[in-house]
Amino acid sequence: MNRHRHLLDFNGWTADELLALFETTDVMAQVLQRTIKKVPALQGFTVSTLFFESSTRTRLSFERAARAQSADVVSFAAGGSSLAKGESIKDTLRTIDAMQADLYVVRHAAAGVPYQLARWTDAAIVNAGDGRRAHPTQALLDAYTFHTSFPGCDGFAGKKLAIVGDILHSRVARSNLELWTRLGATVALCGPATLLPRELEQPRLSLHHRLEPALEGAHAVMALRLQQERMTSGLLPSLAEYRARYQVTEAVMALAHPDALVMHPGPMNRDVEIAGSLADSPRSVIERQVANGVPVRMAVLYTLLVGKK
Amino acid sequence: MSRSVITNARLIGEQSLADLYLKDGLIEGINLGGEVSHTFDAAGKLVTPAFIDLHTHLREPGQEVKEDLASGLAAAAAGGYGTVVSMANTDPVIDDPGLVTDLLAKAERLGLARLRPAAALSRGLKGTQLTDFAALQAAGAVMLTDDGIPVADAHLMRRACEYAAELGLLIQTHSEEPSLRQGGVMNEGAVSQRLGLPGNPAQAEAVMIYRDCELALMTGARVHIAHVSSRRGLQLIEWFKAQGAPVTAEVTPHHLTLTDEALGTFDPLYKVAPPLRTAEDVAYLRAALARAVVDCIGTDHAPHTRAEKDLDLLQAPFGIANLEVAFPLLYTKLVLDGVLTLAGLLHYFQSGPAKVMGWPAPSLAPGTPADLTVLDLESARPVTPSAFKSKAKFSPWDGWELQGWPVATFVRGKHVGG
Numbered sequence: 001m002n003r004h005r006h007l008l009d010f011n012g013w014t015a016d017e018l019l020a021l022f023e024t025t026d027v028m029a030q031v032l033q034r035t036i037k038k039v040p041a042l043q044g045f046t047v048s049t050l051f052f053e054s055s056t057r058t059r060l061s062f063e064r065a066a067r068a069q070s071a072d073v074v075s076f077a078a079g080g081s082s083l084a085k086g087e088s089i090k091d092t093l094r095t096i097d098a099m100q101a102d103l104y105v106v107r108h109a110a111a112g113v114p115y116q117l118a119r120w121t122d123a124a125i126v127n128a129g130d131g132r133r134a135h136p137t138q139a140l141l142d143a144y145t146f147h148t149s150f151p152g153c154d155g156f157a158g159k160k161l162a163i164v165g166d167i168l169h170s171r172v173a174r175s176n177l178e179l180w181t182r183l184g185a186t187v188a189l190c191g192p193a194t195l196l197p198r199e200l201e202q203p204r205l206s207l208h209h210r211l212e213p214a215l216e217g218a219h220a221v222m223a224l225r226l227q228q229e230r231m232t233s234g235l236l237p238s239l240a241e242y243r244a245r246y247q248v249t250e251a252v253m254a255l256a257h258p259d260a261l262v263m264h265p266g267p268m269n270r271d272v273e274i275a276g277s278l279a280d281s282p283r284s285v286i287e288r289q290v291a292n293g294v295p296v297r298m299a300v301l302y303t304l305l306v307g308k309k
Numbered sequence: 310m311s312r313s314v315i316t317n318a319r320l321i322g323e324q325s326l327a328d329l330y331l332k333d334g335l336i337e338g339i340n341l342g343g344e345v346s347h348t349f350d351a352a353g354k355l356v357t358p359a360f361i362d363l364h365t366h367l368r369e370p371g372q373e374v375k376e377d378l379a380s381g382l383a384a385a386a387a388g389g390y391g392t393v394v395s396m397a398n399t400d401p402v403i404d405d406p407g408l409v410t411d412l413l414a415k416a417e418r419l420g421l422a423r424l425r426p427a428a429a430l431s432r433g434l435k436g437t438q439l440t441d442f443a444a445l446q447a448a449g450a451v452m453l454t455d456d457g458i459p460v461a462d463a464h465l466m467r468r469a470c471e472y473a474a475e476l477g478l479l480i481q482t483h484s485e486e487p488s489l490r491q492g493g494v495m496n497e498g499a500v501s502q503r504l505g506l507p508g509n510p511a512q513a514e515a516v517m518i519y520r521d522c523e524l525a526l527m528t529g530a531r532v533h534i535a536h537v538s539s540r541r542g543l544q545l546i547e548w549f550k551a552q553g554a555p556v557t558a559e560v561t562p563h564h565l566t567l568t569d570e571a572l573g574t575f576d577p578l579y580k581v582a583p584p585l586r587t588a589e590d591v592a593y594l595r596a597a598l599a600r601a602v603v604d605c606i607g608t609d610h611a612p613h614t615r616a617e618k619d620l621d622l623l624q625a626p627f628g629i630a631n632l633e634v635a636f637p638l639l640y641t642k643l644v645l646d647g648v649l650t651l652a653g654l655l656h657y658f659q660s661g662p663a664k665v666m667g668w669p670a671p672s673l674a675p676g677t678p679a680d681l682t683v684l685d686l687e688s689a690r691p692v693t694p695s696a697f698k699s700k701a702k703f704s705p706w707d708g709w710e711l712q713g714w715p716v717a718t719f720v721r722g723k724h725v726g727g
Binding site: 088089090108109110111112113115116130131132133134171174197198199200201 | 498499502503504505506507574575576616619620621622623624
């Protein structure tokens with residue numbers, strides 16, 4: 001039984017509710033193993049993807065998750081749409097509301113837009129990434145991947161996730177921090193002082209400017225994509241210096257738990273934030289993260305649309 | 310000759326109610342008796358000099374979709390203001406004496422609150438070439454400011470100070486260092502980092518306040534620091550005042566009553582420049598009012614359309630409209646909560662701003678302008694934006710239960726609002 005109308009972030013979600021999402025994800029993953037990879041669970045529902053910022057991968061993953069459950073999909077992408085003609089997000093929403101969507105999957109460059117839209121519609125909202133703020137389904141698929149891949153995983157209590165890189169601009173880091181600490185894990189965030197928010201404070205969180213203490217004993221290590229424009233905007237001196245100090249390599253992984261998993265939310269800059277050989281090593285679950293995107297999003301859509309009945 | 314009376318007026322410092330006689334736009338005296346053409350019964354409410362706002366965006370010419378002289382000056386009158394200084398960031402910018410003359414003539418015809426226009430410090434607010442200060446002053450401009458856009462070029466600000474000092478003109482500054490503020494949409498701190506919104510640090514304000522105070526001290530120009538929002542900024546002003554710098558400071562109703570936590574709803578209604586700061590900053594600003602470090606409360610009334618405020622937080626414009634709630638908001642939150650006395654708060658709406666401008670202190674003395682406001686200090690009622698005279702019919706304080714509402718405003722002896 002689900003009491004949530006939206007998935008904007010994990011605010012208000014309990015650990016039990018989040019673990020229930022993982023159980024539903026297990027079922028969805030089995031559906032995707034069948035010869036006929038489709039169930040009628042969401043027949044009659046309309047899911048609309050509202051992508052004000054382009055992201056083909058995430059949008060396709062959500063659309064696949066909706067169609068695998070027989071929902072109808074209405075797709076809106078900002079490029080070349082009325083948005084370019086100056087239409088406001090509110091008017092765009094009203095237009096698509098007229099098509100009677102039951103759930104919107106929203107991505108926007110500005111933090112908070114899913115909250116604004118939730119005030120203006122009766123439909124459910126799933127946040128597919130808003131600015132630097134949150135990307136909850138990415139965090140869910142990361143945690144689900146860990147949950148199903150870490151040898152003998154018996155839950156998140158006592159586990160440590162280390163996230164390395166451009167924390168400041170990363171909604172993936174913020175959502176993973178929120179999710180893993182809620183599930184009982186501790187999180188270590190690591191990056192140069194210019195890319196690590198100074199005033200992030202909460203229980204079970206530690207901040208590091210050096211890789212070694214961040215990775216020590218970690219059960220999962222996630223490297224974040226480094227954007228090239230961080231150098232030109234004065235946040236980093238050079239790629240070479242970043243690589244020397246913050247690249248996740250096989251050598252630094254020796255400090256982590258012997259079974260530690262290596263993760264990356266993609267898209268990956270090989271040999272910048274992560275050594276290419278490490279990304280291809282048996283420790284790496286990067287491909288499994290991508291594969292888990294669809295069943296996790298199926299579980300989210302199902303839980304919000306049907307689970308509340 | 311027109312003569313009228315406000316009967317049963319409570320006056321500050323008086324035990325018994327009085328009848329205040331107004332004649333030809335001036336205050337005539339108390340309890341004089343005799344023939345009058347109009348009577349207004351104050352019914353025991355407080356009658357006090359009308360408020361002065363040194364920081365009002367009226368948006369005319371060019372942005373009448375947000376506000377115009379008629380709606381903005383009516384909003385001022387409804388808020389108890391008899392005089393407002395309009396900002397120059399209109400379209401076209403008020404950088405030409407003819408535009409000042411036009412504004413004054415139109416406001417005169419409207420007969421609402423008095424308009425005293427500010428003129429731009431730089432042509433087109435571009436921050437590269439000074440406007441014709443003397444000609445603008447002769448046309449009626451009362452201060453120079455690029456408000457809305459900080460003057461990034463320190464050398465231009467220095468020359469503006471030197472030139473204005475010689476003319477005795479006040480310079481008002483929007484002090485936020487643009488290269489440090491960058492694209493910040495809210496205060497930088499724990500809240501912005503949690504919300505993932507680009508932050509604008511208090512240091513951006515402090516750095517430019519420091520520069521502007523140094524230039525005031527160097528040139529002798531009177532520099533008025535608009536909308537001081539942070540503890541760091543206000544501490545600098547206090548320090549410079551102790552050195553004898555001719556600087557004055559303004560704080561706004563929103564920086565005294567709201568914090569950066571308000572952005573947690575992701576409503577651009579709370580997006581304002583400088584940004585809403587932390588609870589610690591708010592407490593410091595309030596304490597500074599009690600210590601008289603601040604010189605006046607200015608509204609920075611900055612109306613926008615509903616559609617503009619429905620944009621996302623990165624795109625929505627900065628600004629809060631507040632002329633009609635400023636006094637009751639601060640009466641409720643500062644006087645009733647024991648931070649200031651009533652007289653202390655009134656100072657920041659009356660003699661405080663007058664002193665910043667070098668105008669006579671407003672009073673009820675015979676022969677002074679009959680600009681008055683009648684305040685109901687007893688009844689509590691909620692803020693109802695739909696009833697605003699301003700075109701911006703929405704408010705961060707929507708529904709707040711407040712006391713101290715202006716019920717009538719007189720300008721030149723004429724009942725103009727409330």
